[in-house]
Amino acid sequence: MKAELTLQPAEAMGAEPSASFWKDAWHRLWKNKLAIFGLAVIAIMSLLCFAEPLLCRYVIGYSYEQQNLALGPAPPSRAHWLGTDALGRDLLARLLYGGRISLMVGLCATAVSLTIGVIYGAIAGFAGDKLDMVMMRTVDILYALPFTIFVILLMVFFGQNLVLLFVAIGAIEWLTMARIVRGQVMSLKHQEFVEAARALGLRHGRILFRHIVPNMLGPIIVYATLTVPEVMLLEAFLSFLGLGVQPPQSSWGVLIKEGAEMMEVYPWLLIYPALLLALTLFCLNFLGDGLRDALDVRGSKD
Amino acid sequence: MGLSALCLCLLAGCGKRQTLVEIADRAQQYRVSNSDEPSDIDPQIGIGEIEHDIIVSLFEGLISANPKDLSPLPGVAERWDISGDGKSYTFHLRKDALWSNGDPVTARDFVESYHRLLMPALGAQYAYMLYPATNAEAFNNGQITNFEEVGFKALDPRTLEIKLHSPTPYLLSMIIHDSWFPVPVKVIKEYGAIDDRANPWTLAGHLVGNGPFVLREWRMNSHILVEKSPTYWDRKNVRLNSIYFDPESSYDTAERMFRSGQVHTVRQVLPYKVAYYLKNQPGLINDYPLLTTYFYKFNVTKPPLNDKRVRQALAMSIDRRAITETVSRAGEMPAYTLTPPDTAGYTATARVREDPAAARQLLAEAGYPDGKNFPTLELLFNTVENHKAIAEALQQMWKKNLNINVTLHNEEWKVYLDSMRRTNYDIGRGGWGGDYMDPSTFLDILMTDSGNNETGWSNAEYDRLCRAAANTGDRAVRYAEYQKAEAILMEEMPIIPIYIYTRPRLIRPSVKGWYPNLLDQQNYKFIHLDPTLD
């Protein structure tokens, strides 16, 4: 029976994980049709959304903010492939633009949570003893709190700008990442290659961030991929409360909220945005699961 | 899987259910979706229409309003006299007007109620409704402390005399408002200090009122139930047995509740659904105009808005009809003046003209030909879908007609109010609902010292005209002054009138005796339910 890979892919190697590890992982991922499908869909969707200005100008013919008051909300037609919203704006254009915002929020907020989580967890894991205990107890306590409440307060009181949104959402999600990273660092720091680096007299920071962290990319990638859907749902939730992006910009969350209100009268305004969001989330989840299987990463609570 | 389907069916109790409304029709219970939990049903503290609709069932003032035309009907006062100079009103109270605890309603009760309303510590928002009375404003601002000097006097237990500092021909229209209702001062004192806002006298089991209904239940965020009063003087004309107020605040949810037969009426439908109802279910909706204008305010202290040519250009280059027909779409009327047409017989003749070519000319004269070098201004509004849509439409219209750029900035309600109060905006959304039937309720807000001005605009002649109109009782003279004042408004343009509000109310066919009016006043004595019509 093939030796099972454990949480510490570099354990047996002693140095950077060999090229064959990543190759094996990619091979496993490739065999997972669902994950590859997810990856492909995300890639195509991102491409379309970020190419939105070009597409709107040359293919669709309308921009996301161009109103047609006389037309009003109209079902899908030849002129407007997915229909129009209450102000006569082309829904497809708004979906693409909204996708850009939503994906950006997803990526940036995840990046924020990643950064905070990795730094925090790495320090805690590497330092060990008292510092580790204090840091992780803090995480445990923070884990219990309804962070969302603070995000609501933040958005209500300090206005709704996009950057604040990234930071606020990212600040909710870093806890899980910190825990995972800490666990990884703790098991890796006793490896021979770390001893070697220490013997060489390298500084702690250097050891930590240039040698250990690169060995943890597996779980980090997995959880980053799985954080994006949570972030996007969170953004939708804030939009529901009226705390999302400002007009005339929109995001999928805003489009879905508007669509949900008019659902019975103008169903296409809900169907297409909801479908698109659901599809994206589906694909991200499949991709994350696939990555998890490929890199054989276990649950975070160990 | 099969198990859960069975459970679902059991839970549902398959079969046609009786809707709550059908049951209520037969029990003569009027079920109202009241748009929010009332902050308080103290007539002197509760301030919005949400609170008002409940307050008018529990309290009654000197006069009440005829819901068809807002004309005064006898209430606690069975008749009244007005002096020749219009500065003194004498109300004769009926002898069978009782509080719900059996005590008679006396003129003294009214005087003490007005005393309470004007107490500075109470912080009553509508204290200004009593300002026509002599010294009322001074007392409210703490300038005088002896209430005897204020123009309210109980000549005897059933005669109330009100003295005004200037003739106020629309006083009867003001007296309809809740701020003029009596409150049971003796009862209030039993529960705490007379001027303590937190005095719990209005809770269920405590509240004493003099209206056609009494408070039976008040479960916060759940419901308020009022039942027909056994002590009300006109109880034989009250046909409803009870009224149920549901505080659902989401208009979406309220509309679903209406469709599912849980309530008889919903105050307002979301704009995009109005068109749908008007077309497909006209029997369920009543879309009527209100005495409320929707407008945008200019911060006239900030260049280039300090140049009236710029303001005029902006006001002249939008298409109001397009906005009401394609954006808000609730049957609103485009507004070309601040006061709504035919406000108590007054219609302003000076109106804003829609003329994009002339607007471009004005902008060029002001130094911005074809919008060149015009700074990017910011349009401020509070975060509501309809306001956003209108703001976006304005943005596009100004771009198209004047070639200028305007950015949109929405703020959450409180922040928006704060910004407007501090005149911390460029062009800000505004609106004003008339409190009573007279043009002064609109024109007064743009006077220099009005707290609701917020534009920084100050015009001595305008102030003089408004004050002159307030000092005479002759309607023709007053209206002439107001015409001149509005002419100044249209010349100076501190605001852009957009449209006159309508109220698209959902109401079931079984509700009889309900009439739409400009102040959306409810008078439950006229209403009864006919089960055969639902």
Added chain:
Amino acid sequence: MLRFIARRVLETIPVLLIIATATFFMMRLAPGGPFDTEKQVSKEVRARMEAHYGLDKPLFEQYLLQMKHLLQGDLGPSFKYPKRTVNEIIADAFPVSLELGCEALAVALALGLLAGMVASLKQNSFWDHFPMSLAMLGLCVPTFVMGPLLISAFALHLDWFNAAGWFFPRDRVLPALTLGAYYAAYIARLARGGFLDILHQDFIRTAQAKGASGARILLRHAMRGGLLPVVSFLGPAIAGLLTGSFVVETIFGIPGLGRFFVTAAFNRDYFMVMGSVLFYAVFVIVLNLAADIALVWLNPRLRFE
């Protein structure tokens, strides 16, 4: 175990202090206040009202005063609802949210565990992929879409339920389903993973060799171990249920604490916001503690470290 609980309580106190302080300053420093209204009151009246509630004192003094009241358990008056105190409002609204949360959790556990069990027993078959795909759906459809869809289908078209309200027992069904759906999905996936882990272990194979059926094995041997990841998840799940209820309470017109909290923030009802935030924090901490204790009970190999 008692030492564990005591230590937790001690750790919680500084946390609550920080939360209270952060909330206090966030609210006071934000623009807009409780007395900003559409029809502005005169400056004098405004000054009087602010004095009445102590809002005219220096900020730090107000902060100390607030902390003192909090320690005494007095959460203060509400600005928006002058006749009510925050204590009253929370006492009234919280049981509703609690009931909704428990029912949603029950739905989530029932549906999730069932799906997870079935999927793990019939791994890689239709009965694995189908429930898991449904679960995915639950994860990807926001509550404020699911709610109106369910209402539209079951309340408006089929007329089985009221569209909104919280009066009759049957009013609980749609809200509990809407709120529980996301967690059911998450639990299904977690449970499946947990059960699969157990099922692949040696002692299970022994039981199978002895002739026990799949379901029997699960229930008798795997349950404890399989529930581990689910119980671990319960902590953040409970926090999420509380906040998720904001949306559900709005859509279904439920008089719970979630709605009060959000409207209080919008209304700058300072004391109400502070009260709700602290209340939520305490509640979630207590439940988290319970979940941790349950975790140890389920897995004797863990200890209270």
